Amino acid sequence: MKLKIIFLLIIFTFSSSAMSTYFIPNAKEIAQIAEQAVKEKMSTLPNAKVDLHIQRFDKRFISPKCSAPITSQITAEKIKRHNTVKLSCERADQDFLWTIYLSVNVTISYQVVVASKTIMAGERIETSNTTLEFVNETSLRGGQFQSLESVMGTRTKRRSMKGAAILKQNICYVCKGDDVAIYAKSKNLHIKTSGEALKDGNLQDLIRVKNLNSNKIIEARVIGIGEVEVRM
Incomplete structure (x- = not known):
C-alpha cells in the first residue's frame, strides 16, 4: 500500500512539474516572431524602405500554454506582397500542437x-x-x-x-532643336564647335547633330547637358 502511494505521489509530482514548465506568449510577442520570420527571408536593396503590416488578432484569441519555443514557417520560396506565416508550439496542457496562421503584408519603397x-x-x-x-x-x-x-x-x-x-x-539632357557644344577628340587633338540637336537624347545616347559650321549631319554621343562628343 505504501509503495502504491509513493508511486502515485511520484506521478503527481512529475505531472505538476511538467505542467509548471510552460510560458504564455501574448499576441504582441507572437506577432513579433512572425515579423522576424519574414525579415529573415527577405532580400532587398540597401536603400529600400520596408514596412510590415501584420493582421490583427481576433478578440476571441486565447494565448497558448507553450512548453517549447514557438516555431515559424513560411511555405513560399520568396517573400511577396502578401505572405502567410505558420506559427506553432508544443502545448503544456494538450497532447497536440498549438498552431496559428498570420498574414504579413510587405510594402517596399x-x-x-x-x-x-x-x-x-x-x-x-x-x-x-x-x-x-x-x-x-x-x-x-x-x-x-x-x-x-x-x-x-x-x-x-x-x-x-x-x-x-x-x-x-x-x-x-539634349533636346531636339537645342544648341549644343560638339567636342571632337582624338589622341592629340581636341576641337569644340557648335551644333544643333536633331533628336532628343540622354546620357550616352547616340543622336544626330547638325554641325553649324559645316552644315554636315553627324552622329554624336550625349556626354552632358547640352554637350555631345564625336570620336575622331
Whole structure:
C-alpha cells in the first residue's frame, strides 16, 4: 500500500512539474516572431524602405500554454506582397500542437526623384521643382533617378504631375532643336564647335547633330547637358 502511494505521489509530482514548465506568449510577442520570420527571408536593396503590416488578432484569441519555443514557417520560396506565416508550439496542457496562421503584408519603397509641383513640358528640372521621396515599388516602372544631381538642368518632354517620379524616358539632357557644344577628340587633338540637336537624347545616347559650321549631319554621343562628343 505504501509503495502504491509513493508511486502515485511520484506521478503527481512529475505531472505538476511538467505542467509548471510552460510560458504564455501574448499576441504582441507572437506577432513579433512572425515579423522576424519574414525579415529573415527577405532580400532587398540597401536603400529600400520596408514596412510590415501584420493582421490583427481576433478578440476571441486565447494565448497558448507553450512548453517549447514557438516555431515559424513560411511555405513560399520568396517573400511577396502578401505572405502567410505558420506559427506553432508544443502545448503544456494538450497532447497536440498549438498552431496559428498570420498574414504579413510587405510594402517596399525606394527613395527617388519626384516632382515637388507640376512641371510642364519643356521646363528645366531644378531644386525648386523636384525633391526626394520614398515611392512604393509597385508604382515604379524603371528609369527613375535616386539623386537630384543626376537630373539637374535636364528638361521634361511631357508634363509631370506633383508627386510623380521623374523618369529617364520623360526627360532629355539634349533636346531636339537645342544648341549644343560638339567636342571632337582624338589622341592629340581636341576641337569644340557648335551644333544643333536633331533628336532628343540622354546620357550616352547616340543622336544626330547638325554641325553649324559645316552644315554636315553627324552622329554624336550625349556626354552632358547640352554637350555631345564625336570620336575622331
